[in-house]
Amino acid sequence: MNSGIDLEMSFTQGVQNLGLSHELAHLLWIPLPMLLVLVSAVIGVLVTVWLERKISAAAQQRIGPEYAGALGILQPMADGLKLLVKEDIIPARADNVLFTVGPILVLVPVILSWLIVPFGQNLLISNVGIGIFLWIALSSIQPIGLLMSGYSSNNKYSLLGGLRAAAQSISYEIPLALAVLAIVMMSNSLSTVDIVEQQNTAGFLSWNIWRQPVGFIIFWICALAECERLPFDLPEAEEELVAGYQTEYAGMKFALFYLAGYINLVLSALLVSVLYLGGWGFPISIDWFSSLIGLSIDNPLVQIFAASLGIVMTILKAYLLVFLAILLRWTTPRVRIDQLLDLGWKFLLPISLVNLLVTASLKLAFPMTFGG
Amino acid sequence: MNIAYSTELICFLILSAVIVSGSLAVVLLENIVYSAFLLGGVFMAVAGLYLLLNASFVAAAQILVYVGAVNVLILFAIMLVNNREKLKPIEGLKTRKLISGGVCTGLLILLLRVSIITKWNIPGPTSIGEEATERIGEHLFTDYLLPFEVASILLLMAMIGAIVLARREVSIPTDYINDLKTKKSLDDKKIPLLSGNSLK
Numbered sequence: 001m002n003s004g005i006d007l008e009m010s011f012t013q014g015v016q017n018l019g020l021s022h023e024l025a026h027l028l029w030i031p032l033p034m035l036l037v038l039v040s041a042v043i044g045v046l047v048t049v050w051l052e053r054k055i056s057a058a059a060q061q062r063i064g065p066e067y068a069g070a071l072g073i074l075q076p077m078a079d080g081l082k083l084l085v086k087e088d089i090i091p092a093r094a095d096n097v098l099f100t101v102g103p104i105l106v107l108v109p110v111i112l113s114w115l116i117v118p119f120g121q122n123l124l125i126s127n128v129g130i131g132i133f134l135w136i137a138l139s140s141i142q143p144i145g146l147l148m149s150g151y152s153s154n155n156k157y158s159l160l161g162g163l164r165a166a167a168q169s170i171s172y173e174i175p176l177a178l179a180v181l182a183i184v185m186m187s188n189s190l191s192t193v194d195i196v197e198q199q200n201t202a203g204f205l206s207w208n209i210w211r212q213p214v215g216f217i218i219f220w221i222c223a224l225a226e227c228e229r230l231p232f233d234l235p236e237a238e239e240e241l242v243a244g245y246q247t248e249y250a251g252m253k254f255a256l257f258y259l260a261g262y263i264n265l266v267l268s269a270l271l272v273s274v275l276y277l278g279g280w281g282f283p284i285s286i287d288w289f290s291s292l293i294g295l296s297i298d299n300p301l302v303q304i305f306a307a308s309l310g311i312v313m314t315i316l317k318a319y320l321l322v323f324l325a326i327l328l329r330w331t332t333p334r335v336r337i338d339q340l341l342d343l344g345w346k347f348l349l350p351i352s353l354v355n356l357l358v359t360a361s362l363k364l365a366f367p368m369t370f371g372g
Numbered sequence: 373m374n375i376a377y378s379t380e381l382i383c384f385l386i387l388s389a390v391i392v393s394g395s396l397a398v399v400l401l402e403n404i405v406y407s408a409f410l411l412g413g414v415f416m417a418v419a420g421l422y423l424l425l426n427a428s429f430v431a432a433a434q435i436l437v438y439v440g441a442v443n444v445l446i447l448f449a450i451m452l453v454n455n456r457e458k459l460k461p462i463e464g465l466k467t468r469k470l471i472s473g474g475v476c477t478g479l480l481i482l483l484l485r486v487s488i489i490t491k492w493n494i495p496g497p498t499s500i501g502e503e504a505t506e507r508i509g510e511h512l513f514t515d516y517l518l519p520f521e522v523a524s525i526l527l528l529m530a531m532i533g534a535i536v537l538a539r540r541e542v543s544i545p546t547d548y549i550n551d552l553k554t555k556k557s558l559d560d561k562k563i564p565l566l567s568g569n570s571l572k
Binding site: 023024027098128129130133134136137138140141143144147148151159162163166167170173190 | 375441447505
């Protein structure tokens with residue numbers, strides 16, 4: 001599937017025909033996919049916010065937003081607009097610089113992580129070799145931003161919320177990384193593209209979820225904890241901490257936290273679908289399908305069809321997981337902080353270590369099915 | 373001079389400026405919280421330097437370990453102790469500062485001399501880029517196995533030590549608690565509100 005339509009090539013060719021140098025054309029190309037992904041991330045957040053409002057309403061037998069657009073679909077836009085025009089308040093005795101940098105440090109690593117999310121064979125910003133490891137490394141920057149905003153707000157609730165967020169994020173990062181490591185061991189590569197490729201040899205039967213059921217559950221729990229979604233939303237537990245580290249924030253700075261939270265949720269769902277649910281893969285292999293209608297796999301029509309199918313599949317899988325996360329949020333109670341840390345350190349960590357060891361031994365015993 | 377080269381040069385200059393000024397600020401700033409946050413910035417800039425050298429795995433590991441773990445722990449430690457308390461003035465602070473400044477300048481001069489008189493092999497070996505992950509793994513499990521294992525034993529020892537220290541703090545003897553109960557106020561006794569154990 002490597003040959004076929006290459007947008008970058010045709011774009012640089014087109015710009016070069018206008019009389020610019022090759023390097024300049026490349027420089028002009030670079031921001032385009034980034035912009036596209038940024039826009040799609042924000043749209044993904046808007047959709048998720050709408051879903052959250054509608055599903056929570058359904059879970060509580062309300063109607064939810066309904067006046068802004070059909071079925072209230074424009075409600076998230078209205079929310080965003082409201083936050084945009086609100087006054088930006090900095091508390092009198094807060095630390096100005098840290099108060100401003102905190103939300104930025106929370107948002108930027110999350111957006112940077114979209115670098116490695118593949119929507120198709122070549123449909124990602126950069127197929128970096130360290131792939132999934134980059135995401136783990138970037139997500140470890142976030143707690144610093146949380147600590148920063150918690151500390152600089154000069155508020156007990158904020159500080160406690162920030163400390164909780166950092167503690168939670170450190171303790172769930174380790175089982176998360178170990179679960180990813182088991183996947184990496186099976187696919188012999190850190191690159192997200194290779195991980196998906198390796199899952200799409202025999203339709204949905206070759207998805208990693210069948211070979212890594214335990215890893216899938218560990219990853220999902222840890223991803224929810226990293227996103228601070230409800231069973232694990234201790235950093236902002238309303239009843240105890242007002243709103244945790246966000247207490248003193250208003251206007252656009254609050255919106256940055258809000259955005260970071262939802263972008264992170266969508267990103268985690270996308271990564272679960274990439275790591276465990278075959279990414280862009282359709283349950284039935286595309287090669288088989290194209291041979292059925294008698295077209296070569298490199299045919300432009302088939303390519304466009306396969307690419308759009310890939311994007312639709314990735315997003316569909318991700319949004320199924322987002323739906324699950326939202327349902328979990330509105331139906332489960334919150335865990336206590338000691339239960340949270342116990343679950344992370346005393347349950348998930350040993351289980352994920354065992355999972356890693358079992359995967360390694362299975363890989364040695366059955367190199368055919370576990371990617372020798 | 374093409375675009376790629378000049379971008380690299382500009383990035384290098386910015387990163388080194390950030391590293392040098394950042395680390396000076398870490399040492400010289402009075403506010404310890406600022407120092408800790410700036411330390412995180414310096415670590416990130418160092419990761420940027422690794423990226424410039426085409427060592428993306430090392431860069432990611434640098435961020436994961438130093439920014440994500442070490443710096444967060446430092447911040448944790450700082451935020452758990454009460455930093456509003458004014459430190460007692462230390463005697464002879466000025467002479468101490470002068471002496472340590474002198475030692476640091478001496479070290480700087482020594483390192484500068486080394487870096488100037490050494491005949492560097494320019495350009496250095498070409499980087500292996502994406503292959504680096506495999507190469508690092510290979511080395512760790514063959515010729516560097518012993519240092520690797522020794523390092524992990526060192527870390528294990530540190531961890532056990534930390535656990536032992538944290539445990540001792542929690543087990544307050546019963547007569548000590550009874551002592552506290554008979555006191556009129558608890559203010560003059562310092563009880564750790566958040567001991568190491570509550571954060572495990």
